[in-house]
Amino acid sequence: MRVAMIGTGYVGLVSGACFADFGHVVTCIDKDPHKIDRLTRGEIPIFEPGLDDLVARNVRGGRLFFTLDGAQAIREADAVFIAVGTPTRRGDGHADLSYVYAAAEEIAVLISDFTVVVTKSTVPVGTGDQVEAIIKRTNPNAQFAVVSNPEFLREGAAIEDFKRPDRVVVGSDDERAQAVMRELYRPLSLNETPIVFTGRRTSELIKYAANAFLAMKITFINEMADLCEKAGADVQQVAKGIGLDKRIGAKFLNAGPGYGGSCFPKDTVALVRTANDYGAPTRLIETTVAVNEARKKAMAQKVADAIGSNDLRGKTIGVLGVTFKPNTDDMRDAPSLDILPALQAMGAKIQGFDPEGGHEAERLLPGVDFKTGPYEAAEGADLLLIITEWDQFRALDLDRLKILMNAPVVVDLRNIYKPGEMVRHGFTYTSIGRG
Incomplete structure (x- = not known):
């Protein structure tokens, strides 16, 4: 089948590459010239394990394409996926659907033969109704069906999640659209993956x-x-x-x-x-929501308590990991964005390391001195703070760490070490929920 994927962010790029790996012909469309140029040259703008090889293999196989002008791909597509961002709207907390609606208008003027328009973006209940209304208003003669097909991808394991999902949810009562979606996901039948067909609004709410x-x-x-x-x-x-x-x-x-x-x-x-x-x-x-926001802010106090003072002037804190989880370079709403500025406000000097998130973190965390490795981040530190549980932090040389640090104090926000082991190596050790 022929697929047009509007949006080459995390969801669009992973979904497009996986559909191509299933054997479909996929064109990924984006308005960002820099991003399309990088993808065309084989550079992946996000970090996701295995995605670079997956993209390269399907580009070589003639099944995956990238373009700024998606008109031809949309005209020829059996299914057009909307996989654009839906960030939180400033002021009221609602999802910003402007990119979704703009994509719907773009699709509307290009489709002629029956086309399935699929919202892959995470959207509130009723968004599919609005997308349908936009297309009908823009092109009254269009033959189409709007389908909700939410994604359930975990960053760091997205390819596995797409190819071996717990379920696929499809929101549509249109039999022709259901047939197209069954064909798109037919390769998953080998895994006996359940495809759950629901009403469109139900599908939107499931996500x-x-x-x-x-x-x-x-x-x-x-x-x-x-x-x-x-x-x-x-x-x-x-x-x-x-x-x-x-x-x-x-x-x-x-x-x-x-x-x-x-x-x-x-x-x-x-x-x-x-x-x-x-x-x-x-x-x-x-x-x-309220408890989670308060918790992220409270973690800085946990560090101050471990040092024994809220006045951290003259203190150096080494930080391991700043991304919101391991195996990603994603810094969006990462706890580090609350914790580290709070420690800086107490007067601390921060030096840190993250295997993939350092470049973006330098922009979001001004004043943090990013190092080239975990031991460099720990050198001269009065306390070592573990925020993200990257694998390479799980088996550090504790004797070396103790020698490098100014004081052997560790705050482990991910419980990756055993308290008894840390004490035996001479550390003052604080973790989460192990009284």
Whole structure:
């Protein structure tokens, strides 16, 4: 089948490359000349393990193309995907749908034969109705169906998630559109992947509900971690004890500094706003948002307490990891963006290292001195702060670390080390929820 993918951000690029790897012919379209130029030259503008090889293989195979002018690709497409950004709108917290609606107008003037228009972007309930209305108004003779097909990709594991998903959700009551979507995802039948067909509005809500539930699960275990610290319990054992219950499950029960990234923060806020608009407020999600924001800000105090003073003038803090999670260069709503400026406001000098996020972090975290490796970040530090659990931080040479540091104090916000081991190596060690 022929696919046009509007948007070459994280979702659009991964989805387009994976569809091409299934054997479809995919044209990825973007208005950013610099991004298209880089992609055409084989440079991947985001870090996602395996994506560079996947893109290169399908470009060589003649199945994946990149262009600024998508007119021909849209005209010839069996399915046109809208995979543009829906950031939080300034002022009211709603999702900004201007890019989605602009894409709908662009598509409308180009389609003639029956075309499936698919919203892959995360959009509030009712957005598909608006996209349909825009296309009908712009091109009354257009033959089309608008489908919701939300993505469930985890950064750092996106290719695996696309090719071996738990489920594929398709929101459409149009039989022709359903047939097109079945054919697009037919390669997944080998994995017996469930394809869940729903109404369009239901599909749109499934995406928000899924992200909100996972964000709530993270926030729950973080509150349990606070209780564990006060009560002398171990949050990791609590998580294991409840996670073995199949009704609960072990995933997303890792205590830490709070969730961040491109999805959970904006999607939970957008769901709250949408729910309020419909007169059905989501109090649990409202609380989740508030508790998570407070938690990220509270982590700086945890560092100050480990040093023993809120006056950090003259103190150097080494930082390992600034991205919101490992295996990505994504800094969007990363906890580090709250923690490090707060420490700087207390007077601390910050030096850090991140395997992939350093370039973007230099722009977002002015005054932080980024080093070339973890030991360089620790050298001369009065405290070492672990924010992101990159694999290369999990087995550091503790003896070397102790020699390099000015004081052997570690605050581990991801619980990647064992308290007893750290004490045996002579460190004062603080972690999350292990009282």
